[in-house]
Amino acid sequence: MENGAAPTAPAVIVAIDGPSGTGKSSTSKAVAAQLGLSYLDTGAQYRAITWWMVTNGIDIDDPHAVAAAAGKPEIVSGTDPARPTITVDGVDVAGPIRTQEVTSKVSAVSAVPEVRSRITELQRSIAASAPAGIVVEGRDIGTTVLPDADLKIFLTASAEARAARRNGELKGADVNATREALIKRDAADSSRKTSPLAKADDAVEVDTTDLTLPQVIECVVTLVEEKRAGK
Numbered sequence: 001m002e003n004g005a006a007p008t009a010p011a012v013i014v015a016i017d018g019p020s021g022t023g024k025s026s027t028s029k030a031v032a033a034q035l036g037l038s039y040l041d042t043g044a045q046y047r048a049i050t051w052w053m054v055t056n057g058i059d060i061d062d063p064h065a066v067a068a069a070a071g072k073p074e075i076v077s078g079t080d081p082a083r084p085t086i087t088v089d090g091v092d093v094a095g096p097i098r099t100q101e102v103t104s105k106v107s108a109v110s111a112v113p114e115v116r117s118r119i120t121e122l123q124r125s126i127a128a129s130a131p132a133g134i135v136v137e138g139r140d141i142g143t144t145v146l147p148d149a150d151l152k153i154f155l156t157a158s159a160e161a162r163a164a165r166r167n168g169e170l171k172g173a174d175v176n177a178t179r180e181a182l183i184k185r186d187a188a189d190s191s192r193k194t195s196p197l198a199k200a201d202d203a204v205e206v207d208t209t210d211l212t213l214p215q216v217i218e219c220v221v222t223l224v225e226e227k228r229a230g231k
């Protein structure tokens with residue numbers, strides 16, 4: 001290089017999609033931290049807009065009402081993988097977006113096309129401004145949000161493994177009820193008309209059922225490094 005500076009790697013965009021409990025958030029955060037990339041949890045954004053709708057008394061079963069309100073809340077995501085943040089109109093909602101109420105309503109809100117177009121635009125602008133690149137996790141990142149991503153991963157796991165993992169986080173929950181709720185939400189997310197949960201044709205599928213979290217992280221880091229090396 002003319003100025004003697006060390007060459008910097010070009011920004012790398014990694015899309016990680018898959019159903020609930022497959023390990024997207026844990027894997028994406030760890031991969032981004034290890035590789036010095038930004039991190040975006042797009043599910044948190046859909047949860048945040050759902051929280052705003054519930055808090056403001058919008059009838060989430062009325063898609064017209066949800067569509068009419070979709071442009072109102074200002075959602076801001078902090079993309080440091082060591083400390084991801086999410087605010088709505090300046091309010092920290094990291095805790096409130098994880099309630100059962102929000103979880104049970106997020107699929108209906110995120111199926112509304114006006115909600116998706118607003119959040120998709122936000123996601124693209126965050127990805128475009130990440131200095132070293134970004135790991136973006138969700139349901140439609142490889143298919144719709146960032147179809148030109150350098151690497152696309154689709155994580156899967158059995159419903160039993162996913163329910164057991166989620167139950168580890170919810171103290172005292174019934175594993176069968178957790179499994180049924182996961183299956184119901186995945187079915188709603190996969191069957192909606194606008195950008196459903198789906199594997200992109202060029203995504204690498206990783207079944208995490210019998211892998212530990214460190215094994216999944218290592219697998220994805222290796223795939224990113226191979227991409228960067230041009231293999």
Ligand SMILES: Nc1ncnc2c1ncn2[C@@H]1O[C@H](COP(=O)(O)OP(=O)(O)O)[C@@H](O)[C@H]1O
Binds near residue numbers: 020211
């Ligand atoms: N391969 C794995 N083996 C065991 N537990 C895992 C694995 N991957 C993730 N987990 C755990 O499962 C739970 C759900 O993981 P998370 O990353 O939130 O999944 P997702 O973002 O796909 O819903 C977390 O408690 C996480 O620590």
Ligand SMILES: Nc1ccn([C@H]2C[C@H](O)[C@@H](COP(=O)(O)OP(=O)(O)O)O2)c(=O)n1
Binds near residue numbers: 021025111138140141
């Ligand atoms: N890219 C995305 C990400 C999430 N969603 C919707 C559908 C999901 O059920 C909810 C919540 O996503 P989130 O990743 O937080 O869900 P879990 O961590 O799996 O419980 O948001 C979406 O429609 N598109």
